[in-house]
Amino acid sequence: MKTTEKESMNEQYDIHTKEQESPRLPREFFVRDGLTVARELLGKILVHHTPYGVIRGIITEVESYMGETDKASHTYGGKRTKRTEPMYHIGGTSYVYLIYGMYSCMNIACMGEGIPQAVLLRSVVPADERSRHIMTKLRLEPLNRRQLKKGHVPYTEATLPDSLKKHLADGPGKMCIAMNITGADNDIDMVSSEQFYVTEGLTIMSEQIEVGKRIGIDYAEEAAEYLWRFYVKKLPS
Numbered sequence: 001m002k003t004t005e006k007e008s009m010n011e012q013y014d015i016h017t018k019e020q021e022s023p024r025l026p027r028e029f030f031v032r033d034g035l036t037v038a039r040e041l042l043g044k045i046l047v048h049h050t051p052y053g054v055i056r057g058i059i060t061e062v063e064s065y066m067g068e069t070d071k072a073s074h075t076y077g078g079k080r081t082k083r084t085e086p087m088y089h090i091g092g093t094s095y096v097y098l099i100y101g102m103y104s105c106m107n108i109a110c111m112g113e114g115i116p117q118a119v120l121l122r123s124v125v126p127a128d129e130r131s132r133h134i135m136t137k138l139r140l141e142p143l144n145r146r147q148l149k150k151g152h153v154p155y156t157e158a159t160l161p162d163s164l165k166k167h168l169a170d171g172p173g174k175m176c177i178a179m180n181i182t183g184a185d186n187d188i189d190m191v192s193s194e195q196f197y198v199t200e201g202l203t204i205m206s207e208q209i210e211v212g213k214r215i216g217i218d219y220a221e222e223a224a225e226y227l228w229r230f231y232v233k234k235l236p237s
Helices: 005-010 034-041 129-149 162-166 172-178 218-225
Strands: 045-050 053-065 094-099 103-110 117-126 196-199 209-212 229-232
Touching: 034 053, 034 103, 034 117, 053 129, 053 172, 094 172, 103 172, 117 129, 117 172, 117 229, 129 162, 129 172
Parallel strands: none
Antiparallel strands: 045 053, 045 196, 053 117, 053 229, 094 103, 103 117, 209 229
16 A cells, blocks of 8 residues: 555654754744744644643645734734734744634744734644653544444544544644643743743755645635645655
8 A cells, every 4th residue: 555645754754753852943933924934844843741641743835824914814904812912922823713612723923023924834743752641642632532432432543434534633733633732731931931932853854835715714815826835745854
């Protein structure tokens, strides 16, 4: 059977295991425009300390949302509300919100105070074996609740469905489940936090970056055509 690109990336986690954590990204990294930050976040490692253990995911897909003039942005037209307030905070602030009333989406604010640009994190792959194990456990929990409700046998790591293997943490909702990111992680300063932050990771060259339209924003008129989604098809080994 031919291995897909997503499967190949998910199988690379053990290559990137490090004994010591890489340096954390400083404030200077985030207080730049959302397009620059988005591209440079590719290959960096999102780290979340959770009750399940420390989860580390290599960022492989992102989207830029460029503030009050971007029709796809939550802050388009200067919409500053309780929900969107973290986007107006200093670059490096987390912005976590719910879609469909049940799935979390994770963003990181860019620029300085009052300039609501942000990067949506769409996909990660496990950075090490421990993270892969925890991510799998977290993804199995809601799946097995449905299995039990139907009277079916719960899945285990040994009997994972192919769909979960291929799509462990690709897609904003799946990524947040896999990394245990919830509303409790909203409006966190990821530069100073000891629990939720981003570190250096892999070097991604410009020729390795693919671009495309942002997903799920058909309502955004001409902004739906902007090529503000950036992703890596294959991580360097």
